[in-house]
Amino acid sequence: MINFKELATTYKTPLYIYDLDYMTKQYEELKEAFKGKKSILAYAIKSNSNLSVIKHFATLGSGADCVSIGEVRRAFLAGVPSYKIIFSGVGKSDDEIREAIESDILYINVESEAELGRVELIAKELGAVCRISIRVNPNIDPLTHPYISTGLHDNKFGVEIDAAKRMYIKANNSEHLDPVGIHFHIGSQLTELKPIYESAVIVADLVRSLSNIKIELKFFDIGGGLGVVYKNETTIKPYDYAQAILGALKGLDLTIICEPGRFLTANGGYFLTKVLYEKQNGSKRFVVVDGAMNDLLRPSLYKAYHKIEAITNSTTDESEADVVGPVCESGDFFAKNYSLPILEHNDLLVIHSAGAYGFGMGSNYNTRGRSAEVAIKGGEARVIRKREEFEDLIALEKDFLVK
Numbered sequence: 050m051i052n053f054k055e056l057a058t059t060y061k062t063p064l065y066i067y068d069l070d071y072m073t074k075q076y077e078e079l080k081e082a083f084k085g086k087k088s089i090l091a092y093a094i095k096s097n098s099n100l101s102v103i104k105h106f107a108t109l110g111s112g113a114d115c116v117s118i119g120e121v122r123r124a125f126l127a128g129v130p131s132y133k134i135i136f137s138g139v140g141k142s143d144d145e146i147r148e149a150i151e152s153d154i155l156y157i158n159v160e161s162e163a164e165l166g167r168v169e170l171i172a173k174e175l176g177a178v179c180r181i182s183i184r185v186n187p188n189i190d191p192l193t194h195p196y197i198s199t200g201l202h203d204n205k206f207g208v209e210i211d212a213a214k215r216m217y218i219k220a221n222n223s224e225h226l227d228p229v230g231i232h233f234h235i236g237s238q239l240t241e242l243k244p245i246y247e248s249a250v251i252v253a254d255l256v257r258s259l260s261n262i263k264i265e266l267k268f269f270d271i272g273g274g275l276g277v278v279y280k281n282e283t284t285i286k287p288y289d290y291a292q293a294i295l296g297a298l299k300g301l302d303l304t305i306i307c308e309p310g311r312f313l314t315a316n317g318g319y320f321l322t323k324v325l326y327e328k329q330n331g332s333k334r335f336v337v338v339d340g341a342m343n344d345l346l347r348p349s350l351y352k353a354y355h356k357i358e359a360i361t362n363s364t365t366d367e368s369e370a371d372v373v374g375p376v377c378e379s380g381d382f383f384a385k386n387y388s389l390p391i392l393e394h395n396d397l398l399v400i401h402s403a404g405a406y407g408f409g410m411g412s413n414y415n416t417r418g419r420s421a422e423v424a425i426k427g428g429e430a431r432v433i434r435k436r437e438e439f440e441d442l443i444a445l446e447k448d449f450l451v452k
C-alpha cells in the first residue's frame with residue numbers, strides 16, 4: 050500500500066508517483082505470454098519517458114520504441130542497447146535520420162515512400178547500410194478513441210499494402226537499405242482482439258508474398274496498443290494477445306517485437322493533488338485542486354476517465370462535483386460530476402492510472418512548473434525528477450530580453 054499522505058508531506062504536491070514493482074509485474078506478464086518464441090518487448094518511451102522508468106525496463110531486458118531522436122537519446126542514456134532501439138514516426142527530419150543511422154539502432158521504421166528516399170540518400174552520404182522496417186497501415190478500425198486510432202487510411206500513419214510492397218522491392222535493390230522488419234500499430238487503448246488479429250493476418254500475408262520474391266524479413270513488429278482498465282473496461286489478456294499474433298504468423302519464423310507503453314505504465318502511476326477550495330456556482334459544485342491540465346492533460350484532451358480517490362477525514366455524504374485546477378481554461382478539469390464527500394483544505398486526491406501519457410504530455414502553460422516525479426521500488430521512494438522551479442521556466446529566456 051502506498052502511503053500517499055506521507056509522500057505528500059515529504060515531496061509536496063502536485064506529485065507524480067510511479068510504482069516500479071507494478072511495472073515489473075506488467076512487463077513480466079507480457080514477456081511470459083511470448084515465452085518460447087523469439088520476442089523483444091520494446092518499451093514505448095512516449096508513454097512515460099522519465100530516464101529512471103526507461104532504465105528500469107532496460108534492466109528487465111526491454112528495448113525501446115522511440116518517436117523522436119530525443120527519445121532515442123533517452124533510450125541510450127538509460128542503458129537500452131542499440132540493437133533493441135526502434136525509431137518510428139511520420140515526420141523524421143534529416144538530422145534525426147542521420148543520427149539514427151550513425152547510432153546503429155535496430156531499425157528505422159519508415160512511414161512513407163518519400164521518407165524511404167531520404168533515408169536511402171542519407172545512408173548513401175554516410176556510406177552506410179540502414180536497416181529499415183516499413184509501417185503498414187492495414188486500414189482496420191481499432192475500435193478506440195478517434196484521437197488514438199492510427200491504423201485507418203484516414204490516419205496519417207504508415208503506408209498501404211501496395212505501397213509497402215513497392216518500398217520493400219526498392220529497399221531490397223538498394224545498396225544502402227536493408228529491409229529487416231515489418232510493422233503495424235493500429236491504435237492505443239485497444240480492448241478488442243479482433244482488429245489486432247485481422248491486421249496481423251494482413252501484414253503476415255505481405256511477409257509471405259515478400260518471401261515469395263526472395264525478400265526475407267526477420268522482425269514482425271506488432272506495435273503497442275494493449276488497453277488497460279481505467280474504469281471497468283474488459284481488456285485483452287496478454288496470453289490471448291500472444292496467441293492471436295502467433296496464430297496469424299503460422300508457419301513464419303520471425304522475431305516478434307511488441308511496443309507496449311500504456312500496458313506497462315498506466316496503472317503503475319498516480320497523480321497526487323491537494324484540495325485548495327470547495328466552491329459552489331449556483332447548483333454546480335467545484336473542488337479546486339493544486340494540480341491542473343498542464344500536469345495531466347488526458348481528461349481535458351480526450352475526456353478520459355481517471356478514477357479519483359479522496360484521502361480525507363470527511364464523513365459527509367458524497368455528492369457530484371467537477372474537480373478542476375487553477376489553469377485559466379474551462380477545459381481544465383480532472384473529472385466532471387464525480388461523487389466525492391465535502392472536502393477540506395489540504396485533503397488529498399489521488400488520480401489513478403496516471404503512469405502513461407501523464408507527465409510526458411504536460412506543459413508549462415500559465416507558467417506552472419511541472420510536478421516532481423517519485424518512484425517506489427521495493428518499498429523505497431525516491432525522487433526521479435525534481436519539481437520545476439520558476440528559474441527553470443525562464444532559463445532559456447532571461448538572457449534574451451528584447452531591448
Ligand code: LLP
Pocket residue numbers: 093096114137197199234236237238239272273274275308309310311312347405406
Ligand atoms: N508504438 C507506436 C508506433 C505508437 O504510436 C504507440 C503509441 C505505441 C507503440 C504505444 O502504444 P500503447 O501501448 O501505449 O497504447 N496520448 C494518448 C496515447 C497516444 C499513443 C500514441 N502511440 C493517450 O493519452 O491515450
